[in-house]
Amino acid sequence: MATLACLESALSSLRITNKPAASLPRITLRNASHQAQGRANKAKQGPGKRLGAKKTGGEYVIPGNIIFKQRGTLWFAGDNCFMGRDHTIHAGVPGYVRYYRDPARHPTRKFIGIVFQKDQSLPQPTHAARRRHLGLLAYQMPEPVVEAEIEEPLGSGLTSYQPPSAPRQPTTINLKPTTNNPQGLQLTLRPGYQYRQSNYEIGRSAERKEAAAQAKGKTTRAYNDYKPGDRFAAWRKSALRIARNNERKAMGRGNKGAKAKK
Amino acid sequence: MALDRSAGRLARCIRCTRHERTLPIRTFTTTAPSRLETQETQASSEPPPPPAGATTDAPKPRLRDPNTVSTRAAEQQLIQHQRITPVGSRRRRAAIASTSNIPFSELPYQCFQEARAVLQADRKQKLEHIRVQRERIERFKAKDVAPQDEAHKEKKVADMRRRLEEQKILADINDPVVKRKFEDGEGDLNKPIYRLLADRQWRSYRRTLLLQRITQMNVVPDVLPAIDPVVSTALSFAGKRVQHGDFVDSRMSELAPSLQIQPYDKGKRLYTVVVVNPDVPNVQKDAFDYRCHFLASNIEISPTDTRVRLGLLGEEGQVILPWLPAYGQKGAPYQRMSMFVLEQAKSEGGGEFQTIDVAAVKAGGKYTQRHGFNLRSFVDKHLLKPVGVDLFRTKWDEGTAGVMQRAGIVGWDVEFKRKRVEPLPYKRMDSVRYR
Numbered sequence: 001m002a003t004l005a006c007l008e009s010a011l012s013s014l015r016i017t018n019k020p021a022a023s024l025p026r027i028t029l030r031n032a033s034h035q036a037q038g039r040a041n042k043a044k045q046g047p048g049k050r051l052g053a054k055k056t057g058g059e060y061v062i063p064g065n066i067i068f069k070q071r072g073t074l075w076f077a078g079d080n081c082f083m084g085r086d087h088t089i090h091a092g093v094p095g096y097v098r099y100y101r102d103p104a105r106h107p108t109r110k111f112i113g114i115v116f117q118k119d120q121s122l123p124q125p126t127h128a129a130r131r132r133h134l135g136l137l138a139y140q141m142p143e144p145v146v147e148a149e150i151e152e153p154l155g156s157g158l159t160s161y162q163p164p165s166a167p168r169q170p171t172t173i174n175l176k177p178t179t180n181n182p183q184g185l186q187l188t189l190r191p192g193y194q195y196r197q198s199n200y201e202i203g204r205s206a207e208r209k210e211a212a213a214q215a216k217g218k219t220t221r222a223y224n225d226y227k228p229g230d231r232f233a234a235w236r237k238s239a240l241r242i243a244r245n246n247e248r249k250a251m252g253r254g255n256k257g258a259k260a261k262k
Numbered sequence: 263m264a265l266d267r268s269a270g271r272l273a274r275c276i277r278c279t280r281h282e283r284t285l286p287i288r289t290f291t292t293t294a295p296s297r298l299e300t301q302e303t304q305a306s307s308e309p310p311p312p313p314a315g316a317t318t319d320a321p322k323p324r325l326r327d328p329n330t331v332s333t334r335a336a337e338q339q340l341i342q343h344q345r346i347t348p349v350g351s352r353r354r355r356a357a358i359a360s361t362s363n364i365p366f367s368e369l370p371y372q373c374f375q376e377a378r379a380v381l382q383a384d385r386k387q388k389l390e391h392i393r394v395q396r397e398r399i400e401r402f403k404a405k406d407v408a409p410q411d412e413a414h415k416e417k418k419v420a421d422m423r424r425r426l427e428e429q430k431i432l433a434d435i436n437d438p439v440v441k442r443k444f445e446d447g448e449g450d451l452n453k454p455i456y457r458l459l460a461d462r463q464w465r466s467y468r469r470t471l472l473l474q475r476i477t478q479m480n481v482v483p484d485v486l487p488a489i490d491p492v493v494s495t496a497l498s499f500a501g502k503r504v505q506h507g508d509f510v511d512s513r514m515s516e517l518a519p520s521l522q523i524q525p526y527d528k529g530k531r532l533y534t535v536v537v538v539n540p541d542v543p544n545v546q547k548d549a550f551d552y553r554c555h556f557l558a559s560n561i562e563i564s565p566t567d568t569r570v571r572l573g574l575l576g577e578e579g580q581v582i583l584p585w586l587p588a589y590g591q592k593g594a595p596y597q598r599m600s601m602f603v604l605e606q607a608k609s610e611g612g613g614e615f616q617t618i619d620v621a622a623v624k625a626g627g628k629y630t631q632r633h634g635f636n637l638r639s640f641v642d643k644h645l646l647k648p649v650g651v652d653l654f655r656t657k658w659d660e661g662t663a664g665v666m667q668r669a670g671i672v673g674w675d676v677e678f679k680r681k682r683v684e685p686l687p688y689k690r691m692d693s694v695r696y697r
Binding site: 061062063065126127129130131132134135138140 | 487
């Protein structure tokens, strides 16, 4: 037994997977700067936006005064108030601020309104005529100056302005007949200072040209009129079109060749 | 403006209201007065003969049948030359034009005919129910009842009558011919089924729209506390229709309008029409006053007789305050001209509508003052029931001064300007804060 114990002790120091006699303490990693310092709570920090009530209930306000600054609509604009683009509640009339609920208008919303006298309250009684504020004063309109009564300035020699008796005739330009427009074009002065035909005239010009040509016994059509069912005529038209296209392409290629040579 | 600029072949919209289109408007009644009117006007107002020297190149347009025009061009020709609107939908007209004239009930589709047979059997049953119910009512009315039970008996008779009306509707509601007639505007509003269909159609959209306009523009509760419209109204100035809440030019509203009041229950009744403006500026009070622009009573209306020309009512027995043109002074906000139709009270026993003694009202003096007219008090005093409402708006325009001068109204040269509001005092902080 003793030999076994000696052997055990001799071999134990060489074994790899034995339970460690005394394990060394693990060295833990600790950085100086915390990860949270980078991102996590940064959004909540920052300069305060000074939101909240700027005028308390009962305060006298004039139109335009800001009553409440908020993000979203914690409060809604009630009587005589309006809401700006960032949900700020402004006063619409001179009066006294009231904070109130109006279940008839909405079951859960809170409103900010303005009353005209200190003893009035909101919400207004249902089915009663609304309290409204005029905010205007009446003035006499100045006498309209009649043109006939204006006296001409002495020694000026200029006559007073006479409005034109007849409206100005629309200016028309007639273009000479060309190959494209055998009848000649008529252009009128249109709004925007351009001389042009009207759109419907442009749209109908092809039709008109064909009608004029047919009156002379000719036609502007490149191909004969389509006859439904006549496949031979359709084949002839298609063959003619293909031949023309090939000719045009060949001409183009010839020009290119000539250019390249140069 | 765009249409005037480029003259030529631009399609003219039939429903376009920017041009003068005095088209006959289709109504519900079977006598089709609109079409009769157009026929009369056609006969009476012949187009003037062309001058002697003129050559008429254009061929005479052919007469088109309003039941069979199906192309847009043909429809336009029908409207422009013959002044008749086409009947029914375009699909229907095309079908009539392309098929032979088979009556609807004889269309040769088996399923359709079987369905018709089922509906006819059901209708027979309903007619039998109606007959039985009528007999029941007569028998029950003939019964003798103790005086303390009279009220109960009357209530029961009223309930039975209501049931009878329901049965009358049930007998006709499934009839496709009734539906077609109603949709073509040939329904006779003396019959309960057509009244029900017309009421349903009004309530589905136009009544909702009216209530929206009335509520959003605060006519209710500014003028009256609440209203449940039961009759539909159609307002027109000088023949031109005005939608609820439209702005009307002051020159157009200088003369009294024409109002069509359409009730949807049977019988003749007496209405009071009142036009109140709740937006009259009062500078002393820094608030608004009411002004009555028109007040007339004892106007007889029935489901088939709906038109009232407010300018042609009788001065002695009907008109209390004649028409005052609507006007909005310069700088004042737009004036809402609210028009109320009030049903006059019924007498207890006979069910006759009570007339309002116009002479007594005029002599009384309280309701002859236009300025400060209190409609709530008038309604309560004469036991009126608000059943209909309409609205148009007016504001300062080029013709307002002329209209006010011609009507002898003081203040045509008054202009309203905004009152200056004193700014609130602010304590000036030290300069550091203002950097």
